[in-house]
Amino acid sequence: IRYEDILNPATAVFVEGFADEEFYRGVAGKLASPAQVEAKVKFISTDGFKNIHAFALMNILLSHKVRSKTQLVVDGDAMPEAERKKEILKDVKKHLRHGTDIKKLDDLEMHVISEHELEGFLLDVVILRKILTGLSEKQIQDSLSFYRQIYDGAIKASEKTAAAIQAATRYCKPSLLFEDPNTNPNHVKAYEAVFKNNADFLTFRKALLVAWASWKKSHKAPFAELFDGIDIKKIPALKEPITMVEALLK
Numbered sequence: 001i002r003y004e005d006i007l008n009p010a011t012a013v014f015v016e017g018f019a020d021e022e023f024y025r026g027v028a029g030k031l032a033s034p035a036q037v038e039a040k041v042k043f044i045s046t047d048g049f050k051n052i053h054a055f056a057l058m059n060i061l062l063s064h065k066v067r068s069k070t071q072l073v074v075d076g077d078a079m080p081e082a083e084r085k086k087e088i089l090k091d092v093k094k095h096l097r098h099g100t101d102i103k104k105l106d107d108l109e110m111h112v113i114s115e116h117e118l119e120g121f122l123l124d125v126v127i128l129r130k131i132l133t134g135l136s137e138k139q140i141q142d143s144l145s146f147y148r149q150i151y152d153g154a155i156k157a158s159e160k161t162a163a164a165i166q167a168a169t170r171y172c173k174p175s176l177l178f179e180d181p182n183t184n185p186n187h188v189k190a191y192e193a194v195f196k197n198n199a200d201f202l203t204f205r206k207a208l209l210v211a212w213a214s215w216k217k218s219h220k221a222p223f224a225e226l227f228d229g230i231d232i233k234k235i236p237a238l239k240e241p242i243t244m245v246e247a248l249l250k
Contacts (some may be wrong), residue, residue: 009042011069011248014049019223020073022116026224027245030232034087050072058139060071071109073244075117078155084112096131111244116151118223119174121234123147124237125213127226131211135204143204147177150195171195178212 015021021043028037042044049072072090088110116122122128125140132140151172158168173193180187195201216222232238 009038009040011041011071013041013043013071013073013248014046014102015043016046016075016118017046018045018047023118023223024073024245025239026221026227027238027241028226028249029234030227031242031246032247032249036249041116041245049088049095069109071111071248073111076113076115076190077162078116078169080163081112083160083162085110092125100115103125107130110238114240116169116173117175119178121241122226123174123177126230126235127237128208130226130230131215132204133208133211135158135207139200139204143201146201147196154194177208180209 013024014227015024024043025037028041028043032040047124072092074084079087089108113120121247123144125137128144129137137191140143151169151174154168154172155165158164176191192202195205212222219225232242
């Protein structure tokens with residue numbers, strides 16, 4: 001581990017994965033110059049807070065000799081913010097090496113995003129039109145509205161426990177609009193049933209799966225490059241990450 005990787009910026013921000021790291025760097029790159037970003041904030045992927053290197057970094061940052069501020073940015077997973085924070089801190093403490101002074105964790109800032117996961121920030125017509133060139137704005141908007149209706153209904157119907165929410169959102173997490181981890185017939189049938197076999201939505205989702213796979217192959221930084229050529233401050237879906245990153249840059 002190179003100290004210069006994390007000790008130069010004013011704030012080290014631990015995020016859940018490489019996509020999150022790229023996404024937030026992309027947002028920061030639209031709000032400040034590369035030099036300003038480098039001086040102010042370093043986004044560090046933790047592979048879902050299970051990566052041993054991330055916890056080695058965490059041990060360094062918990063040292064009283066290190067002055068960098070630290071922050072965690074985590075997916076909401078549809079859980080109440082207080083419960084999600086409690087869950088994450090428990091996991092962090094479990095992985096820290098024996099004897100680590102964890103008092104500094106009390107001052108560790110944590111931002112639980114309002115979306116279930118990162119992909120929720122991408123559910124905007126302007127952003128998706130960059131990928132889905134074959135669908136009209138109305139087709140995209142109608143499909144997004146239908147998706148939100150199903151997702152919100154699942155959350156409302158579930159108990160506010162991690163297990164119940166996980167079961168309720170199994171087929172309607174936003175990431176499943178971009179990548180399908182399981183294409184066996186039973187999964188496809190269950191997914192289509194959740195979305196009421198709505199032909200228009202299923203056509204939209206299939207088109208997005210194909211288009212996103214193609215976008216990722218043709219772009220070195222697929223998440224960050226979604227912002228090229230657009231004014232991100234005019235995208236309602238990006239208001240939360242923009243506000244958070246602006247605060248870090250200040």
